[in-house]
Amino acid sequence: MTADIIPHFAPGLRVRVLFFVSRIITGQSPRRRPLYIAQEKGFFAKYNIEPEMVIIEDESQYAAALASNRIQALGNVVDRDVIHYASGVDAKFVCAMDQSYGGDGIIASGEIQSVKDLEGKTVGLDKASTSYFFFLAVLNKYGVDESKIEIQEMTSGDAGAAFVAGKLDAAVTWEPWLTQASQREGGHVLISSRDFPGYIVDVISVRQEFIDHWEL
Secondary structure (H helix, E strand, O other): OOOOOHHHOOOOOEEEEEEOOHHHHOOOOOOOHHHHHHHHOOHHHHOOOEEEEEOOOOHHHHHHHHHOOOOOEEEEEHHHHHHHHHOOOOEEEEEEEEEOOOOEEEEEOOOOOOHHHHOOOEEEEOOOOHHHHHHHHHHHHHOOOHHHOEEEEOOHHHHHHHHHOOOOOEEEEEOOHHHHHHHOOOOEEEEEHHHOOOOOEEEEEEEHHHHHHHOO
16 A cells, blocks of 8 residues: 555544455465555554454455444455445445466466366366456456366365365466476466456455545
């Protein structure tokens, strides 16, 4: 978050912000860390903002927290927030934090050299995460039918580990598993978010009621 964004908030705000991403908890992604750095450096305090940042891994829990006003803002990925809005959560994007540019992708065995080669293969992914959204976008671009692929549902981290262990033909995951794919003979990054810029974007969304109250 940059300083030119912060002044748009009203002075004296206290807001409970939940930042979901197990990748921060496991140290696998730095994408939310600038928010904690901003807090440690006093960037929020400079504008009289006192965010209480909370981490919850379970999507159903953080979606319910936003809907019930237990939190007023959410740091998440655009595609998941769209789903929440469609489910009746009245919130608005106020800030784009970053976009994935090579940090997410599909890792595959040596015999899989194209997206088409995924047909008939076993792919591990998390259908309740952005990994699934990314996977569907890839299949759509290359004209591959999802029904022709055997999907095993698991967390993105578990998918990466299972692939490296030789238990899957491919996995939709993120770093560090993209880098570690080569630990398996023939393992490689088939395609990554570098090839799909703008598809995985982290944003801060705020409850509309909170925005209206503070005239943000």
